[in-house]
Amino acid sequence: MNIDTEAVDLALTTTRAVRRRLDLERPVDDQIILDCIDIAEQAPTGGNQSSRRWIVVRDPEIKQELAELYREVVGGFMIEARDRLAGTDHPRAPVVRSAAHLAEHLAEVPVIVIPAIVGRHDGSGAPGLFDSVIQSAWSFCVALRARGLGSAWTTAVLAKAPELKELLGIPDEITEIAMLPVAWTKGTDFRPAPRTPAREITFFDGYGRTYESGPKTPVRMADGPGTMVEVDIAAEVDDVWAAVTDIALPAQFSDEFTGATWDDGFDGPALGATFTGHNYLEVLGDWEVPCFVDVCEEPAAFGWCTSDLDNPGARWRFELQPLMGGGIRLIYRLLLGPGPSGLNAFIDQNPGKEHRVIANRLRVHRANMQRVADGIKAHVEAVV
Ligand SMILES: Cc1cc2nc3c(=O)[nH]c(=O)nc-3n(C[C@H](O)[C@H](O)[C@H](O)COP(=O)(O)O)c2cc1C
Numbered sequence: 001m002n003i004d005t006e007a008v009d010l011a012l013t014t015t016r017a018v019r020r021r022l023d024l025e026r027p028v029d030d031q032i033i034l035d036c037i038d039i040a041e042q043a044p045t046g047g048n049q050s051s052r053r054w055i056v057v058r059d060p061e062i063k064q065e066l067a068e069l070y071r072e073v074v075g076g077f078m079i080e081a082r083d084r085l086a087g088t089d090h091p092r093a094p095v096v097r098s099a100a101h102l103a104e105h106l107a108e109v110p111v112i113v114i115p116a117i118v119g120r121h122d123g124s125g126a127p128g129l130f131d132s133v134i135q136s137a138w139s140f141c142v143a144l145r146a147r148g149l150g151s152a153w154t155t156a157v158l159a160k161a162p163e164l165k166e167l168l169g170i171p172d173e174i175t176e177i178a179m180l181p182v183a184w185t186k187g188t189d190f191r192p193a194p195r196t197p198a199r200e201i202t203f204f205d206g207y208g209r210t211y212e213s214g215p216k217t218p219v220r221m222a223d224g225p226g227t228m229v230e231v232d233i234a235a236e237v238d239d240v241w242a243a244v245t246d247i248a249l250p251a252q253f254s255d256e257f258t259g260a261t262w263d264d265g266f267d268g269p270a271l272g273a274t275f276t277g278h279n280y281l282e283v284l285g286d287w288e289v290p291c292f293v294d295v296c297e298e299p300a301a302f303g304w305c306t307s308d309l310d311n312p313g314a315r316w317r318f319e320l321q322p323l324m325g326g327g328i329r330l331i332y333r334l335l336l337g338p339g340p341s342g343l344n345a346f347i348d349q350n351p352g353k354e355h356r357v358i359a360n361r362l363r364v365h366r367a368n369m370q371r372v373a374d375g376i377k378a379h380v381e382a383v384v
Pocket of ligand 1: 016098156
């Protein structure tokens with residue numbers, strides 16, 4: 001049997017959180033829900049034990065009460081946030097608008113499905129319980145999508161679990177894991193959303209090890225080896241931006257980087273600006289590196305390459321990502337090559353050990369990068 005990969009991938013990449021395009025007028029047949037649950041039940045479960053339970057709410061009065069619960073937890077907040085952000089170019093404005101729409105119309109959605117599992121999580125964080133239900137509930141959403149229906153994964157109402165249990169008569173030993181409004185969608189032309197490319201968040205053979213291509217086994221410089229560290233900072237984006245573009249600041253935290261100064265004609269972050277970085281290692285003494293700012297997207301990304309703009313010895317980058325609950329996730333990335341650097345001399349001296357030279361160098365870099373990221377966090381949070 002051949003699986004139509006294109007069709008499967010289409011369903012997987014376009015199963016969106018549908019809120020504003022839920023068709024509130026068109027009835028949903030119970031059988032289609034049951035068919036999708038049968039499909040979802042094919043998902044793996046711990047011990048191969050059938051422990052998932054599905055609550056399908058269609059009664060208008062119960063939906064109304066559910067909608068009120070949802071509004072108390074998050075809906076009211078979403079509606080207020082939508083009104084506050086209306087007309088602004090705030091990055092969260094579209095999702096808040098969509099979420100507020102759902103909050104206002106939840107009671108009108110034809111069907112609300114609550115996937116649940118027998119058992120209470122022991123709070124240990126150890127895998128077991130939720131791991132047996134979430135993959136199944138997601139299969140349910142994808143199966144709906146394949147049939148022209150949509151849903152939105154929501155969990156906010158779970159903050160009112162006692163009231164939810166009371167409303168639906170759910171026993172205490174059952175855990176609800178999501179609330180999925182289900183309807184036919186208005187149109188089916190959903191698109192993949194912008195997401196982080198796999199290469200930036202996939203680590204081969206050890207946490208934090210990224211590659212631009214390959215990697216071959218054993219790895220080589222030609223694979224574009226790199227690493228990343230990250231830290232969540234409780235501060236405004238402008239304060240984090242000021243810190244990451246203060247090119248001398250990392251010298252306060254790094255064991256290797258000792259300082260940097262803007263070259264003549266430059267005095268701050270700008271595309272094409274150049275600066276000189278100073279480093280020190282006991283085995284090598286002091287050395288200087290010319291640096292070229294090749295990424296300057298205030299307030300989201302600041303990066304530079306070393307040695308040669310067209311054939312860099314390394315590429316460094318700070319990325320600033322706003323966090324849902326406030327604050328900024330700072331990601332600090334390094335990519336070695338593709339041009340020559342001090343590393344190539346070591347590789348030439350140690351034929352056959354290229355992978356080890358790369359691994360050792362990245363380990364040292366990574367430790368320093370973590371110091372720098374943690375240092376920037378402490379610095380910014382102290383200033384705020
Ligand atoms: C764990 C989890 C909880 C969520 N809770 C809610 C919620 O309570 N209300 C809501 O409107 N959306 C909720 N969402 C949806 C997200 O806000 C977000 O819109 C969605 O993951 C991305 O939508 P997209 O796939 O269409 O890009 C939740 C998503 C997840 C994964």
